[in-house]
Amino acid sequence: MTWVHPDATFGATRHAGELLARLPDGTIPTYRVGKLLAERLFVDAWDRDGGWWQGPENGRPDQQPAHLVPSCECGWYGAEIPYDVTGGEIPRPGQEPMRDGASRTAQAAWRDHAAAALTAAVPEPHRQALAQLAATAAELAEERPRAALTLSRQLRDLAALLEPLAVAGALAHHVTWDTIGADLGQSRQAVNGRYVKPSADLSDRVHRLTGQTVEGLLSLARGRGTPPPGAATWAEEIRDLLGSPEEDQKHTEPAAQ
Structure with a gap:
């Protein structure tokens, strides 16, 4: 999953956010792109339990992660967020539950990072x-x-x-x-x-x-x-x-x- 900052100023594209995830054994899954090793992105589903790993089929983990890790193309990594496959907001009457609470927490952490990195104006x-x-x-x-x-x-x-x-x-x-x-x-x-x-x-x-x-x-x-x-x-x-x-x-x- 990738997040794009709405700020159109110079440097904003350097701070596109990405959702990574850490397996129970503590590793972030990777895959090879030529001679480079890329970290797999993770998508936390909002309409069902759990989520799925992006990237090539070969070597794709069959486990759900233990933690989500907000990250940014600039090289920033945020604090790890415990991942509950059933986590999310309690729905209002007549609405379906939103089960991507952990990924929205991760996105909020990245958003705070991007604002800190991009905004020099005093509030x-x-x-x-x-x-x-x-x-x-x-x-x-x-x-x-x-x-x-x-x-x-x-x-x-x-x-x-x-x-x-x-x-x-x-x-x-x-x-x-x-x-x-x-x-x-x-x-x-x-x-x-x-x-x-x-x-x-x-x-x-x-x-x-x-x-x-x-x-x-x-x-x-x-x-x-x-x-x-x-x-x-x-x-x-x-x-x-x-x-x-x-x-x-x-x-x-x-x-x-």
Whole structure:
């Protein structure tokens, strides 16, 4: 089964989704196409129990899978979904049951992946929140300029915390370094170099947030079907970043001459 993303923008065709499946022995069935080995796609029937394997008849499994695996042509693999051959939605009165619940769960996971990989636009609720913050910051700059300077520092520090998590998340969805650089308004070489040879400051931030080295975080991000760790200490880091009014005052007092 193949899913096509409705987004007609450049790169959307690179993210066509495919439904794979894993047998009870843990393998994903394959078949040979010339010298290449292709993974068999699986179709989960909506109108009857179970489903069927696509591909050539020769070597086609006679077993139903134990798990479904959402995947994408870009190389992304989602988390495995336990497969119940009778699974699906409870029908409404007078309707037939839909027995492809697991495959629709897989499709939803792929859809989330495709949106993450293709969409750089900030969602409208977040844009509105950012606009409100910008308006508040502008008022603060007029009324309390030193407080606005403190806020500017805090926002800069927040962006520094957010970036490595976003980079790892993008790599987990097979976003290229070229695209990551463009999203950050920088060149591929600048961004890639910053993470291949991380500074002590970047290494410290990543370790505080995730317990990983920068190399370890990026390796986990590229792992098949395994999302990178989130910010386990995010709330703590934000509390430290914001501090208290007394700490802000100490931080901004100039040293005695």
